[in-house]
Amino acid sequence: MDDIALSAQDIVKRYGRRTVLDGAGLTVRRGEAVALVGENGAGKTTLLRICARLLAADTGTLVRHGRVGYCPQEPALFDLLGAREHIELFAAAAGLPPARGRARGEEILTALGYQADPRMLVHDLSGGTRQKLNLALALLADPDVLLLDEPYQGFDHGTYTDFWTMVGTWRDQGRAVVVVTHMLAELWRVDQVVDLSTTPVLTGGRP
């Protein structure tokens, strides 16, 4: 049981009269990749935000170990700052020295095929490039638990394929990875599938 990195159990979340999550849960171990699937409005993003502690559940328990990297579905960035400035900002949050933060940021952006000048302002970037920066910021602090909410939106085909390969790499490095996805063709790549549209939770993924 010691290798559990994230456990959310019996999570209930209501918005007014609408119940979005009714007893949902997931358990992710270190070195495990989990896909969170379900139809639109099933509560995938809500559950991920609860796991990130950005949102409170009405009831349920959440246990988390280690540093968390969270990549929201919509890029949460400053329009009038460049990629390099974002990296500086988030590296400082993680307590990384500026030079190390910069080097790590450049390394991640390069791995994601970031083509733009890091000094270019976010509002001048394409949607896919913004999303690469959005994902890079989640990875910057070398997190133990990665919570990724459809992080590949707008990626070109090559980067999209590379992303799923990276999920495997992160898992092999011992991280716990949760990916919200609608890409059912990629589910063979993960260890466990948590389907919020059906109860009880389905368990699937790699053989």
Add this chain to the structure above:
Amino acid sequence: MTRRWLILARMQARELSRRRVVLALLIGLPLAWYGSAASSGLDYAVGSGMLGVGWCIGTIALFTVLGARTVDARLVLAGYHPRDVLVGRLTPLLVTALALAAFFTAVMVLGSRPARPATVALAIVLTAVVAIGVGLVVAALVPRELEGTLLLIAVVGIQVGIPGTVDRFMPLYAPLRLTDPDRPAAHTGLLTLHATGYALLLAALAAALWYRRIRLEPPR
């Protein structure tokens, strides 16, 4: 090592400095407000200009906080303390507001030759500080910029339109009264206290509401 709020403040200042149209409007709108009243020979031109300054500063505070709300929560998740984020946001706002106050003090003192220029300077600085508090509280209460802007228009509109009983409970009451030439000089201290108290109260309320919005939920 650099304090973390300083990095946030530096980035916030850079972002603000790249909003050239906003910066132009920050100067242009209160100038238009003041200039139109002064050119008509109205004796409340200084008060009118101050309302323009207050409205612009309140609006910039509103847009700064609401524009960063999704990123701020993420910054806290990434490792910043909410206090770092708050101070990092507030510092460039305060510097901008005080710079604007200094500029408009010069403009209005030279333009209107008030009997008590030091009191006018004090009133404009208090307007700037109170307006930040108003913008921050409104930003903490509304979901989007549109609702916040409407609320700020309402605050300024009520401030101007309803003198009397309600007026004295409005945030910019004291700074405006300070510029009233018929006011007894002895009231300066009380009015300063009123404005300072208002600014502190608004800042405390905004900080509490804002902290609730961006803090990480405690584990169950």
